[in-house]
Amino acid sequence: MRFFVGLDVSSFDMKGCILDQDGAVVATFTVANNMPGAMELKQRILDITADTEVDILKIGLESTSVYSFHPSMFLHHDSDLKALGAQVFVMNPKQIANFKKSYSDMNKTDAVDAFVIADYMRFGRNTMSVVKESQYVALQQLTRSRYHLIQTMTKEKQHFLQHLSFKCNTFSQDVESSVFGQAMMDLFLEKFSLEELAQLPLEDLASYLQARGKNRFPDPKAVASSIQKAVRSSYRLDKVVEGSIDVLLATSITVIRSLQQQVKEIDKTIERIMAGITQTVESIPGIGPVFTAGIIAEIGQIERFDDETKIAKYAGLYWRTHQSGRFTAEDTSLSRQGNQYLRYYFVEAANSVRRQVPEYQSYYAKKYxxxxxxxxxxxxxxxxxxxxxxxxxxxxxxxxxxPEREREAMT
Structure with missing residues (x-):
């Protein structure tokens, strides 16, 4: 006998619907979205399947952020449900919404949604469980948080550059050094006015940069000279306006450094978890521990995917086919669906790998x-x-x- 359990999860409760292999409704119910509610849900499933030979037991939930996380993990790890061969699936809400369109006469209610989820699984449309083992779940939370910190830092740097263009509009054009280096950040934290920077002796400015940059500038005097050139060619602000811009620059610097420190702390924890996961992705030159962790966290156990095309589709790295009759479109757009985090880490990793692996460098150049x-x-x-x-x-x-040359030599 085959059973399909659909759960519509909210922050307060879970609406459930159990279908048999013929699509008949076996039970509908509502339980709280907490541990007692999950225990009640489990017991209902066990009672219904008691004294029945269970061939397939699939439990499906829509991916609704933290609301679906706890019940999915509870059901996934429960030993009694495992004994029945239960499989837990967390599915893309868009897929469920599209499937529901085939039921034109259905209203939008939680009970109906639970039925649709169960029926979606009954038709075998789901092929992959998104629930991961604990180490992948922990790693995923870290890599996703890191992703959001990087996005936030990028936006803050854009704000910083915007404010910098008010204070010194030619700085980014004339200065041959990273604006976000340690020494440059310290320079703006000092709240020098443009006149003070312009009048500061070149040797003193070069010494300042060398000391704050911890001797990382190959030619601090040249950098100091380019800073003074930018300062002298920039517009001058009213003292009140310049003072407000200095405060904004200092605020942005504080935020950026705080974000950088948080990223470092997350990276340490990621490194510790990755040490306990067996993988060979990091052997690819240029991919590094951060991109490896992001990819591994989202893929989880490779056995969840039938082949590499399924991974690509899961990441949204595929192009839709547009064909009608004898016409097939040559120019189609990249899919807008898929796992944005996995897509991000694959694209960023590819950008790094292409710089170090000749095979990928040639492929990139050809496509370019x-x-x-x-x-x-x-x-x-x-x-x-x-x-x-x-x-x-x-x-x-x-x-x-x-490497490709070694593979060819072996063959």
Whole structure:
């Protein structure tokens, strides 16, 4: 006998619907979205399946952030449900919404949604459980938080550059050094006026940069000279306006440094968890521990995917086919669906790998030359798609990366 349990989860409760293999409603119920409610849900499933030979037991929930996380993990790890061979699926709400369109006469209620989820599974549309083992769940929370910190830091740096253009409008054009380096940040924290920077002896400014930059400038005097050139060619602000801009610059610097420190702390914890996970992705030159962790966290157990095409689709690294009759469109857009975090880490990793692996560098260059516009973005996404195949092969076969020349020599 096959049973399909659909759960519509909210912050307060879970509406449930159990269907049998013929689509008949076996039970409907509502339980609280907490531990006692989950225990009651489990017991209902056990009571219904008692004295019945269970061939398939699938439990499905929509992915609703933290609301679905706890019940899905509870059901996934419960030993009694495991004994029945239960599988837990957390599904994309868009897929459920599209499937529901086939029921034109249905209203929008939680009970109906639970039925649709159960029926979606009964038709076998779900192929992959998104629930992961504990170490992947922990890693995913860290890598996703890191992703959001990086996005926040990028926006804050944009605000900083905007404020900097008010204080010294030619700084970013004339200064041959990173605006966000330690010494540069300290320079703006000192709240020097443009006149003070312009009048500061070149040797003193160079010494300041060298000391604050911990001797990392190859030519501090040249950098100091470019700073003074930018200062002298920039517009002057009213003292009141310049004072307010200085406060904003200092605030942005404080925020950026705080975010950088948080990222460092997260990276330490990621490194500690990754030490306990067996993987070979980091053997790829240029991919590094951070991108590896992001990819591993979202993929989880490689066995959840039938092949690399499923990983690519899960990441949204695929192009829709538009075909009608004898017509097939040549120019189609990249899918807007998929796991944004996995897509981000694959694309960022591909950008790093292409700089160190000749095979990927050549592939990127070839794809770059194929089109007249959006060359970098298109070539990078295609390179990321190629990287998916490599990552899948390494994880599935437990192999280390072998450069193309060595692979050819072995054959």
């Amino acid at each position: 030359r194929e089109v007249p516009k959006h060359q970098h973005k298109r070539a990078l996404v295609l390179t990321a798609r190629k990287l998916v195949r490599l990552v899948d092969a390494l994880l599935r076969n437990h192999q280390l990366f072998v």
